[in-house]
Amino acid sequence: MEELISGFLQIFNVGTILWVALGEVLGIILGALPGLTATMGIALMIPISFQLSKATGIALLLGVYCGAVSGASIPAILLGIPGNPNAIATVYDGHAMTKKGLAGQALGGAVVASFIGGIASLIILVLFSPLIAKMTLAFGPAEKACLAMVGLTIIASVSTKNLEKGILTGLLGLSLSLLGTDPFSNALRIPFPDLLAKTPLTSGINLIPALIGLFGISQVLFDLERIKQGHIAPPQVKIDRVFPPLKKIARMWRILIESTGIGTLIGAIPGTGASIAVFLSYERAKNITLSPKWKLGKVGTGCLEGVIAPEVANNAVTGGALIPALSLGIPGDAATAVLLGALLIKGVVPGYQLFSQEMSLVYAIFFALFLSNIFMLTFQLAGVRLFPKVLAVPMAILIPIILVLSLIGSYAIQGQAILSAIFDMGVALALGIFGYFLKKGGYPIAPIVLGLILGGMFEENFRRAVKLAGGNYFVFFTKPIAILFIALAIFSVALPLLKKRK
C-alpha cells in the first residue's frame, strides 16, 4: 500500500503533471505531422527526461508516446495521409467520413477509441506484467542469454520483408554494444587502444545519442526528400459535432473487446508492432459488421466502426508493448525499445528486480500511463479544431529544428564534460547518416537499437552461463526454458523463410 501511495505521489504532483501535459501536447503534434513518428518523438525527449527525476522523466516519455500514437489519426482522417504507419487502417473509413462531412465525428470517435484502447490495455498491463516478471525468477544466465537472443531474432524477422537485412542490422547493434570496456575483465575493446585509450570511446557507445541519431537524424535526412513538395495545405474542413454518440459506441462492444485483445496481444509480442494489429482489428471489425444482428455500419463504407476498431487496437498496443518491456526487458516495438533504453539510462533494470525492489516506480509508470491517456482524451477533444492546424507548419522549418534538437539533445547528456558531449553529438550524427542510408536500402533500424540494448545482457549472461557450466557451450541445450527460447528464436527466423517459399 505504501508503494502504491508513493507511486501515486510521484506522478500526481504539479511538476510531473505539467511535464506529462507538455509531453502529451508535443506527442499529439509530432504524431499529427506525417513522417514524424512516436519513436522519434520519444528519442528527442530523452535528453530532457534525463534531467528530471526517474518517475517524472518516464512519465514525460509516456505522455509523448500516447500522444503521438493517437495524434497520427488526425492527418489520416482529414487528409487521408497517416501520421505514421500505425494509422494506415484509420485512413479508409476516417477519410471517407471526412468526405461525407463527418470529420468531427471521425476525429472524436478516434480519440474516444484511443482512450478506450489505452486504458483497457493498461488494465491488462497492470494485471499481467507482475506475473510475467515473477516467472523470470526461474531464469538463470542461460535462460536470460537465450531470451535476449529471442528478442533480437523476432524483431529482426518481423521488422522488414527481408530477414537477412534485419539480422544484419541486429548484428550491427550487437557489435556496437560490445565497444568500450569488457564488463568482466575491464579489458579495452576499442579500435587502436594505444591511440584512443583516453577518449570517450572507452565508455562505449552511449545509448541516447545512438537512439537520437538512428531515429531523429536519419528521419530528418529522409524527410528532406519531401521538402520539394512544400508544406501540406491545412485542411479546410468544417468540424461540427465532435463527441460520438455513446449509444452507438456501446453497440460496438464486441469490436471494442476484440480490438483491445488484438492490440494488446500483438503489442506484447516483441517486434510485431501496431501496424499488424490495426489491420487485424480492422479485418475483424469488417467481419463483425457484415452480420446484420449487430446493427452496425459496414466497415469500409466510411463509418465510425471503421475508425473505432483500428484506433482501439493502435492504442491498446501501447500497454501491450510495455508488458514484455517491463517484465522481461524485451521491447514490444521500436517505440518501446527507445522507452526501454530511457529506463536503462535511468538505472531501471526491467524484470523481477524492478517489480520486487522498485514497485513504487512500477506503480508510478502505471499512473503515468493512466494520466497520459486522460490528457490524450482531454487535449484531443478540446483541441480537435486546433491540432489539425499544425499540418500547416512547413517542413522547411520543422526539419532544421528537429536536427538542432537532436544534436543539442545528444550533447546535453554529458553537457558538463564538453569533449564527451561533443563526441556524443558526433556519434548521433554518424549513426544518423548511416541510418539514413540503411533506411534507403530497405534495412530496418529497430534491430540496431535492440542489439545495442540487449548486447550487454546477452554477452554477460552467455559468458556467465558457460563459466558456471564449467566451460560447456552446450549448457543452453540442457535447460528446458532455454531450449524453449532457442526453439522460439529458430521459429521466428524460419517462419518468414517458409512464408516466402509458399
Place this chain on the structure above:
Amino acid sequence: MKKSTRIIIPIVFIFFSLLYIILSFSIEQRKMIGDEMGWDPGSRAMPIGIGFLMLGVSIYLFFKERKSGEEEITLDFASKKLIIITIMLSILYILFFRFVGFILSTNVLLFTLIYFYYKRDIKWNMMRNFSIGLLASTGAMILFYSIGRYVTHFLFLIGRRSNSEIFSGRLFMTGVTFLILLFIFFTMLLLFRKAIKNENFRIPLLSGFVTIGVTEFIYIIFKQIFWVSLAKGLIFW
C-alpha cells in the same frame, strides 16, 4: 536508390565486419575476474563471433542484392544537394561548436538550413541575399541573447539583495527572462509583419525569426533550466 548503390551497403558491411574481426583479434584476451579455471570464453570471444556472423550475412546479402532485379527511385539533384549541405553543415557545427559557441553556431546552422530548405533548389546567385540575411540574423541573435543575459543577471542581483527564495529561484529568473524575451520577440514580429508578407523579404525574415526564437528557447531550456554547460565560444558574456 539504384541497384548499384544498393550493393554498396553490403560491401560497406563486409569491410566493416573484416575490420571488426581484425580489431577483435587484437583485443587483449582477458578472462573474468575470479575465473581460476579459465572457463569464461574471455573478453574477445563475443566480438570475434559477432564479427564472423556479420561477415557471413553481409556476403550472402551482397550476392543476393546482385541477383535482385529490384530498382528503386533515385533522388533528384536538388534533394541530393540539400542532403549533402545538411550533412556538411552538421559536421562543421560539431567541429566548431566548442570554439564558436552554441549561440553563434546554432544561429548559422538553423538560418542556413531554413533558408535553403525554403528555396529548395540552391543556386549561386542567391548567395548575396543569403549572406546579408545571415549577417542580420546573427546581429539580431547576439542582441537578443545579450538582452536575455542582462535580464537574468539583473534578476539575479535583485534576488540576492532581497534575500527572497522566490526571487533568487532558478524557475522565477528563467520564467521572467522568458516572458520578457517573448514580449520582445512578438513585438518585433508585429513590427515586421508587413515585410514578412513581401515576397522579397519573406524567406530571410522567416528564417531569421525562427532561428532566433528556437535558439533562445533551446538556450533557456537546456542552459537556464537544466544547467547544461552549452559552450560559450566567441560570445563570452
